[in-house]
Amino acid sequence: MAATDWIQAGADAFAALGTVGAFGVGLVLFRREHRREESHAEDSRRAQAAKVSAWVAVQHARDGKPELMFHVHNASDMPIYETALPLPARPGEEAESEFVGLVPPGQTIQRPAPADWLSSYYSPEPVQLEFLDSAGWFWTRDEQGFLCRNPERMSPDTNRDGKPAG
Structure with a gap:
């Protein structure tokens, strides 16, 4: 070469x-x-x-008695849907949820908390929250504030589990 x-x-x-x-x-x-x-x-x-939160705090009723209330705040520009507050259950009991429904943009919705919680109440604290955002994503925010998105996107013909409605 x-x-x-x-x-x-x-x-x-x-x-x-x-x-x-x-x-x-x-x-x-x-x-x-x-x-x-x-x-x-x-x-x-x-x-x-990220603009949605929930907590429990004491509020005084008209008669002056303290009552414990859930507060769900939506600081976003769009409503949130199917909002629920899962309540902790004791071992062997079935878990329940306090259904809130729609929370309009920029508003705080209040619902009564279980009366027996008042005896152990110390100060306002975050509570678990589940909701559907305006884009169809189902979210959970836990008591520590961590936000978790369900990997399945909701559509009008599916339920929270991503399965066909009906």
Whole structure:
């Protein structure tokens, strides 16, 4: 082989490595952009849910007696639907929920808490909350404030479990 053939072979090999390298860099950049877009989409999905909270606090009734009330606050610009406050159950008991329903934007809805809770009440504290946002995502916020989205999106013909309604 002549020297020019070796030079040509080296140039071809270098070009091939450059092509493979460019493909690899492109793939890495594509994956990074995809992760960024996915993170942005999740932030967008969480935007309304992050503005919803619930707590229990004492309020004085008209007769002056203290009563414990659930407060559900929707600070978003859209209503939330199918709002419920799951109540803790003792072992062996079936869990119940205090159904609230629709909470309009910018409003706080109040519902009475179980009367027996008043004896152990100390100060306002967050409570668990479940709701459906305006985009059809079902959310749960626990007593520590952590927000969790159900992976199944609701549609008009499904229920909370993502199964066909009816």
